[in-house]
Amino acid sequence: MRRAGPTTGPARPPWCPPGTAVAGCTHDRDPAARGAYDGITAVVSGLDDADLQRPTRCRGWLVADLLFHVLCDAQRALVALASPAEGPADVDDVSYWRAFAGGSSDATRVAVATMDGLLSDDAVRPAGWNDPEYLLKATGRLPLSDRDRRDLGEAAGWFPLLG
Template identity: 30%
Template sequence: MADERNTTAVDALRAAYGAFTAVLADLGERESWQPTGCTGWAVRDLVFHCLADAQRGLVALHTPAPGPADRDAVTYWQGWQPGTAGAANGRRWARVSASMFLDFGRLRELYAQTAAAAVHAAAAADPGGLVATQGHTLTAADLVRTLAIEATVHHLDLVTDLPGAAGPSAAGLATTRTSLDGLLGRPVPVEWTDAHYARAATGRTPLTPAERRLLGPDADRFPLFG
């Protein structure tokens, strides 16, 4: 388990995007149709969604905001819950948009280029500078952490049906754990790996009866976001 306290936001994003890009480098057209951990999405649909998120981050890092900040790397996730109309619409939009790439290689390359550009922009940004995204204002560092978390959680989705594919980066997983503990309000009282914690806290893995007992009343708050 990595120590997120010693990892900068940019380090976490570079590691998260780098790990995701490395998995894509080994995937061809056939693998792009494999299912993922996201209901209804094949690999190519998920990659398009992650491309859109990297693009959003790139735009946000060049969109200064007057402030004050109304979200951070923890509270940003409070507005993202599974089972909403917005989530369903997003799934459909990604499927339709990804289908326009007749060659998966083009989508894979566009993701790699955009992710690299987002990391470059993150490294050049003032960590304390305020930026705007999705109707909220965050510091650049907090925005970058949310991008790393998004990529890390979706990396877990990406490799669900890709035997032998490497998992997310340790830095991305550690950053994810920190924000999940922030949402929970305390360090999670279950001895989960970072990867299992991320799956359980985002509704990808159901809680067992034993885990519910250890979590106590907090069990009913899961998923913390999704």
């Protein structure tokens, strides 16, 4: 893999090698994608086999597991972006997200199930947390209170689940 430098340009993700056309790959054209992939590459490029077998903050996931998960998500996104859709668009880049704002939408249920999956079977979220509060605390966007820490016990150390 090429490294970022004054003459080589930004590092490319391994699934988007130089001189190849990968359907949907916007690494060279999209600064946000380039920043995300270059950031991951910078963090993991120096890892050896032992480092890849270390645990992450995602309970039960090793570094290699998490990296493979990120790779698979990126590949799914590339396929989705390159797949044609029937008919004209029915939402724009702003109205698309309105369906996900609060409430108990399908997206909220999926996000809650994902957070539940990251927790051990022994951990149960406090009964007083509604779904939005749970998601905010699980992602570190809202800090745990002293009462939360007491209610969660040892599991409080696993928060935030993402972040």
